[in-house]
Amino acid sequence: MLINFLKNQQMPLQRKQRLSPQVYIDGILSHNRVIFSQAITLIESQLPSDHEIAQEVLAAILPHTGQSVRLGITGVPGVGKSTFIESLGKHITAQNKKLAVLAVDPSSQISKGSIMGDKTRMEQLSTDPLAYIRPTPAQNSLGGVARRTRETMLVCEAAGFEVIFIETVGVGQSETVVYGMVDFFLLLMLAGAGDELQGIKKGIMEMADALVITKADADNAHRAKVARAEYQGALHLFPPAENGWFPPVLTCSALQNQGINDIWQVILDHQQKLQANGWFAKKRQQQNLNWLHDTIKQSLEERFYQHQAVKNALPMLENAVKNGQIPAISAAWQLLELYEKG
Numbered sequence: 001m002l003i004n005f006l007k008n009q010q011m012p013l014q015r016k017q018r019l020s021p022q023v024y025i026d027g028i029l030s031h032n033r034v035i036f037s038q039a040i041t042l043i044e045s046q047l048p049s050d051h052e053i054a055q056e057v058l059a060a061i062l063p064h065t066g067q068s069v070r071l072g073i074t075g076v077p078g079v080g081k082s083t084f085i086e087s088l089g090k091h092i093t094a095q096n097k098k099l100a101v102l103a104v105d106p107s108s109q110i111s112k113g114s115i116m117g118d119k120t121r122m123e124q125l126s127t128d129p130l131a132y133i134r135p136t137p138a139q140n141s142l143g144g145v146a147r148r149t150r151e152t153m154l155v156c157e158a159a160g161f162e163v164i165f166i167e168t169v170g171v172g173q174s175e176t177v178v179y180g181m182v183d184f185f186l187l188l189m190l191a192g193a194g195d196e197l198q199g200i201k202k203g204i205m206e207m208a209d210a211l212v213i214t215k216a217d218a219d220n221a222h223r224a225k226v227a228r229a230e231y232q233g234a235l236h237l238f239p240p241a242e243n244g245w246f247p248p249v250l251t252c253s254a255l256q257n258q259g260i261n262d263i264w265q266v267i268l269d270h271q272q273k274l275q276a277n278g279w280f281a282k283k284r285q286q287q288n289l290n291w292l293h294d295t296i297k298q299s300l301e302e303r304f305y306q307h308q309a310v311k312n313a314l315p316m317l318e319n320a321v322k323n324g325q326i327p328a329i330s331a332a333w334q335l336l337e338l339y340e341k342g
Helices: 002-015 021-029 033-044 048-064 081-093 149-158 173-179 202-207 218-235 260-277 279-306 308-322 328-341
Strands: 069-075 099-105 131-137 163-167 184-189 210-213 249-251
Touching (some): 021 033, 021 048, 021 149, 033 131, 033 149, 069 081, 069 173, 081 099, 081 163, 081 260, 149 163, 173 202, 184 260, 210 218, 210 260, 218 249, 249 260, 279 308, 279 328, 308 328
Parallel strands (some): 069 163, 069 184, 099 131, 210 249
């Protein structure tokens, strides 16, 4: 009986018809949440037929994108990213602005699954009519973002979302990926969790447009104040940014909603300053170039592993490498030669 029940549950999915590109385009531009969500699913799909439609949809909505504030948020484990995002998100929607949160969940390298619990962790924001939370598994992508995060961001912009958060899984210096797709890169840190200045890589601090010490309340308030002074001193040792912006260090308590308004004002000040001096447009241009080159890399990798000769030879060569019969580099070159031969 269970098998019959599962078959009955799957039947509607088998009969489901793919929407035409125009339906997706019209749904996105008219802010239809159902079609909008389906369009994101289409873009995330790895089916070649879906990929063709997704490209047509993206090309059509591109003139309607680029008007949002793109904010990347990362931080060390336990920093309270979800609590912070909910507090800042509620502050933004209280100003009658539409907010999209693209929350990337880490994927298990063993089971390949993700918990996808972001809506559970942001209970108030998930029920806000001006907010949209889209959890996506990171899978094998580096940089704490999913493979189609850029495209999803464009769909959100075309659908009228004025602010977009990209919450990363926080994987270290490969955060350069998310840095390359946002206007403002926000780094969340903890105070009183050991030697703060040794606990963070220099590369991430150099990318940050602002540092925020979270959980700056109760007994932790003094430690947060000390940590703020330490970070400010460390940042002054870095060479000045070409865009003329010096990253401030702030403190906040997301639970008590303290310091949230100051953080949002810093983000707005940053956007205004970079728009005035021309660096905002330059950064958006660089984002488009990053998108171009990352897409090429992803597409080449996908085509390589889908190549029939590579698929046939890969298990044997993997086994030979695993057993120490041939060097990994030799196996890689053999596979590349098979791919190049067509």
